[in-house]
Amino acid sequence: MNEKNRLTPNPKLKLWAPKVRPERIWQLYQNDARGTIDEVLVHDVGIALYQRCESLLLVTSGRVTCPTCGTIFQTSWLGGRPEAVNQCPSCQWTITNGQYHATWRHQDLRAGNAEVAFRSYVEAYPRARSSRERTLLIDQLIHAFHIDLKSRAPNRSAANNLIEGSHARVVAMLDRLADDARGAPDRSDATSTWLATTEAMWKRRSGSSEAPRSTRPAVRKSGLGSGDQSPR
């Protein structure tokens, strides 16, 4: 290959959609509670989550979108040697498996046992015709869980793959939103079952240094900090 045309990716190459800022999710729910719809916000959050889910599905299957020409192709990362080179089938861009790994490690980009939730969202979102439909899909997605295959019990919140912040912090925000929605006439099924499901999840995870069950009521009561209305 002509060295001049070989594009060597640096490890900080941005190939993947970032997580969504919690403030945006928070705002979306505040609007919903007030009965106002900010169509632009719903669309922005919806698309950002769509792109994040796409990234999750690509990484999980060992694929990548060529940053030069946009072709999606399969790498040999899954089972391949780190130094093995993957070349885009449509252009000269290449990336080794090791470089590929460096672009997504420690970024919560493995779909794990929540893959079905990410996939469902990617399939359904483009078909949604109204802000209401989009909001419901967003709601369903961010309240999904990584489900343990053996016990069918919740292991982890899928929102941790989608929203900035630690797992405990993201769950605390969704707890607060679910608490606020108690008694609301049109709260979704996902919100209704959220608190019971996270209770079961913390029970399973007790002993975890992240957020032992014994500290959880305090987290919930004080919400996201000092009672302010911001998720940070």
Ligand SMILES: [Zn+2]
């Ligand atoms: Zn290409």
